[in-house]
Amino acid sequence: MLSIKNLTASINGTLVLKGIDLEIKAGEIHAIMGPNGSGKSTLGKVLAGHPAYEVTGGEVLFEGRDLFSLAADERARAGLFMGFQHPIEVPGVSNASFLRLAYNKKAEAEGRDELDPLEFDDFIHEKIKLVAMREEFLDRSLNEGFSGGEKKRNEILQMAVLEPKLAILDELDSGLDIDALRVLGDAVNRLQRADRALLIITHFPRILETIQPHHVHVLSGGRILKSAGKELALELEERGYDWVLEASAAGGAR
Amino acid sequence: MSSTFNVVTSQEYKYGFVTDIEADSAAPGLSEDTIRFISAKKGEPDWLLEFRLKAYRHWLTMAEPDWAKVDYTRPDFQAIVYYSAPKQKTPKYASMDEVDPELKRTFEKLGVPISEQAALAGVAVDVVFDSVSVTTTYKEKLATVGIIFCSFSEAVREHPELIKRYLGSVVPSSDNFYAALNSAVFTDGSFVFIPKGVTCPMDLSTYFRINNKDSGQFERTLIVAEEGASVSYLEGCTAPQFDTNQLHAAVVELVALDRASIKYSTVQNWYAGDKNGLGGIYNFVTKRGLCKGVASRISWTQVETGSAITWKYPSCILLGDDSIGEFYSVALTNHKQQADTGTKMVHIGRNTKSTIISKGISAGDSSNSYRGLVKVQPKAEGARNFSQCDSMLIGQACSASTFPYIEVQNRSARVEHEATTSKIGEEQLFYFQQRGIPTEEAISMIINGFCKDVFRELPMEFAVEATKLLSLKLEGSVG
Numbered sequence: 001m002l003s004i005k006n007l008t009a010s011i012n013g014t015l016v017l018k019g020i021d022l023e024i025k026a027g028e029i030h031a032i033m034g035p036n037g038s039g040k041s042t043l044g045k046v047l048a049g050h051p052a053y054e055v056t057g058g059e060v061l062f063e064g065r066d067l068f069s070l071a072a073d074e075r076a077r078a079g080l081f082m083g084f085q086h087p088i089e090v091p092g093v094s095n096a097s098f099l100r101l102a103y104n105k106k107a108e109a110e111g112r113d114e115l116d117p118l119e120f121d122d123f124i125h126e127k128i129k130l131v132a133m134r135e136e137f138l139d140r141s142l143n144e145g146f147s148g149g150e151k152k153r154n155e156i157l158q159m160a161v162l163e164p165k166l167a168i169l170d171e172l173d174s175g176l177d178i179d180a181l182r183v184l185g186d187a188v189n190r191l192q193r194a195d196r197a198l199l200i201i202t203h204f205p206r207i208l209e210t211i212q213p214h215h216v217h218v219l220s221g222g223r224i225l226k227s228a229g230k231e232l233a234l235e236l237e238e239r240g241y242d243w244v245l246e247a248s249a250a251g252g253a254r
Numbered sequence: 255m256s257s258t259f260n261v262v263t264s265q266e267y268k269y270g271f272v273t274d275i276e277a278d279s280a281a282p283g284l285s286e287d288t289i290r291f292i293s294a295k296k297g298e299p300d301w302l303l304e305f306r307l308k309a310y311r312h313w314l315t316m317a318e319p320d321w322a323k324v325d326y327t328r329p330d331f332q333a334i335v336y337y338s339a340p341k342q343k344t345p346k347y348a349s350m351d352e353v354d355p356e357l358k359r360t361f362e363k364l365g366v367p368i369s370e371q372a373a374l375a376g377v378a379v380d381v382v383f384d385s386v387s388v389t390t391t392y393k394e395k396l397a398t399v400g401i402i403f404c405s406f407s408e409a410v411r412e413h414p415e416l417i418k419r420y421l422g423s424v425v426p427s428s429d430n431f432y433a434a435l436n437s438a439v440f441t442d443g444s445f446v447f448i449p450k451g452v453t454c455p456m457d458l459s460t461y462f463r464i465n466n467k468d469s470g471q472f473e474r475t476l477i478v479a480e481e482g483a484s485v486s487y488l489e490g491c492t493a494p495q496f497d498t499n500q501l502h503a504a505v506v507e508l509v510a511l512d513r514a515s516i517k518y519s520t521v522q523n524w525y526a527g528d529k530n531g532l533g534g535i536y537n538f539v540t541k542r543g544l545c546k547g548v549a550s551r552i553s554w555t556q557v558e559t560g561s562a563i564t565w566k567y568p569s570c571i572l573l574g575d576d577s578i579g580e581f582y583s584v585a586l587t588n589h590k591q592q593a594d595t596g597t598k599m600v601h602i603g604r605n606t607k608s609t610i611i612s613k614g615i616s617a618g619d620s621s622n623s624y625r626g627l628v629k630v631q632p633k634a635e636g637a638r639n640f641s642q643c644d645s646m647l648i649g650q651a652c653s654a655s656t657f658p659y660i661e662v663q664n665r666s667a668r669v670e671h672e673a674t675t676s677k678i679g680e681e682q683l684f685y686f687q688q689r690g691i692p693t694e695e696a697i698s699m700i701i702n703g704f705c706k707d708v709f710r711e712l713p714m715e716f717a718v719e720a721t722k723l724l725s726l727k728l729e730g731s732v733g
Contacts, residue, residue, distance in 0.1 A: 048688050049688075051680055052680065072684060073687040076688050076690035088685045090703060091704065102691055105691055105695075142703075
């Protein structure tokens with residue numbers, strides 16, 4: 001589904017991704033872990049098309065298409081979703097109308113029928129159950145005055161509405177308490193299917209107890225230092241990141 | 255990062271065409287003779303000519319105001335044509351059939367219904383073309399409940415006692431430079447009179463069109479609502495696209511007696527000049543409402559999108575106890591446009607209340623200022639004001655300023671002022687794009703959200719038009 005080859009990217013002239021290789025197949029769940037400032041979030045933003053980053057080298061294929069030939073909104077309509085670490089607030093724009101516009105843009109791109117406000121109302125009331133969101137949040141302004149946890153809930157609601165092929169979830173666990181984390185983790189699991197894939201970006205292994213990855217990658221200094229199965233997450237929980245970094249440094253010296 | 259913002263061209267102004275019609279015009283220039291010419295053309299009584307001449311003589315002693323944050327070449331008042339009317343056989347159209355077909359086509363193109371058959375259900379329209387009113391729809395129907403809705407010239411002929419009583423009673427002819435000029439040379443406009451206890455059954459509307467390249471437009475609007483009466487009035491305006499500037503200096507006076515209510519809405523779409531700032535209307539307008547009676551209410555709602563320069567402060571004098579003044583405004587500037595707009599709320603009566611909601615949107619190289627005065631006089635026991643002034647910036651080269659003036663002379667008054675400045679930035683747009691929403695639609699959605707508190711005050715059709723207009727004006731602003 002997603003094939004990343006020797007990807008390099010910079011922001012304001014500083015190289016922040018220094019050669020990433022990653023293969024994600026349909027049905028798989030991958031976790032990218034790493035210390036703060038390692039470039040984890042950058043990878044997500046580069047894939048989603050954030051305008052501040054410049055791709056300086058490498059290639060990314062999304063379902064066989066050159067990802068970088070698509071504008072950010074085209075990538076989204078093609079099925080690439082990013083759950084934001086810090087979702088923005090938009091006063092005056094109701095959550096429901098934002099969700100409906102996003103839904104209809106994707107439906108239009110896929111040649112499906114768009115939903116009018118009444119049809120969408122039925123549709124969205126089913127979806128909010130999945131993330132246990134209270135109805136009143138639909139009428140409120142997009143993320144305005146939402147707590148950190150409510151914003152994350154809203155991100156997963158958007159994921160449920162858009163049903164992406166590939167969802168990149170950036171620090172879903174930040175700002176969430178244990179119960180909310182479980183609810184949202186379960187929701188993400190229920191959205192996962194054989195023809196979809198997930199890329200979980202996280203600093204803490206805790207979320208990976210609910211959303212169990214097939215592959216775990218440690219990213220630091222703009223490179224993937226180690227890749228293994230889900231047992232790597234447990235090891236990181238016990239031992240932290242330093243040993244991976246040290247081993248990598250020693251390997252580099254050899 | 256700034257490279258992602260770049261101002262491209264905006265949607266072409268679609269009302270920029272000129273109607274080729276023979277005009278009956280005065281020679282350019284202003285003198286007592288010009289004023290006598292206008293007054294004679296309109297067959298006015300002596301007292302009105304005197305009103306004009308007095309205003310003119312006072313105007314000669316005044317200086318053009320220079321305190322607003324706008325920068326422009328001062329108009330040459332001797333180069334302006336002060337009277338221009340489409341030529342017609344009879345002095346007054348007896349029926350729509352006599353209206354020049356070219357003129358009818360013009361208003362069809364503008365989407366203004368000037369025949370009642372084609373009229374929007376429930377809106378009566380007075381149509382003003384350069385210096386004269388072309389037609390007023392639904393006049394007879396309104397007359398059955400005692401409502402007077404006609405052109406200003408007709409009101410002078412048919413209802414001189416009302417005009418004499420109210421003209422200049424809210425905006426004195428010596429009020430300011432442009433009000434004095436208007437008082438001297440005004441040509442036409444609308445008059446509305448809602449008698450005691452009557453709720454106007456339909457929205458009343460005036461549509462102003464400047465057509466002549468060298469003419470200024472100086473219209474006069476007077477709306478009087480007697481005890482317990484209420485009316486909703488809409489004003490729309492467009493002008494052709496010329497590369498010279500035309501002057502528009504109107505005066506609008508509203509009078510609300512006991513428990514009367516006047517709601518005045520404007521969607522202003524005069525030609526704004528091209529993207530390099532060439533041409534466009536100078537919009538120097540004095541609008542003021544007098545809440546004369548107890549518990550009377552005047553509400554201004556404006557959506558200002560056009561004009562090269564806007565200088566406009568629709569105000570309320572809250573004289574009656576328990577009277578209410580409201581000002582809801584969206585001012586959008588793009589390219590080289592400059593706007594200095596806001597309101598004045600003057601609390602004189604007891605327990606008077608005012609609300610100010612102002613939303614300024616600046617894009618391109620434009621400059622957008624809110625300037626507002628809240629004044630509480632010594633006897634205004636229990637007066638309250640709430641002001642909210644929000645600015646939104648699009649791109650790097652525009653500017654937004656807020657100049658609130660608060661003068662409180664009564665200790666029991668409560669005055670609140672809130673202001674915010676936000677920016678449609680990369681992060682916001684990226685969020686929308688990441689959900690599959692293209693940039694233009696994202697901007698339109700964000701802007702409409704920003705303006706929601708004002709748009710909900712507009713009558714339905716106007717709200718739809720305003721939403722479209724803003725999107726159109728911002729097309730290509732963020733790339």
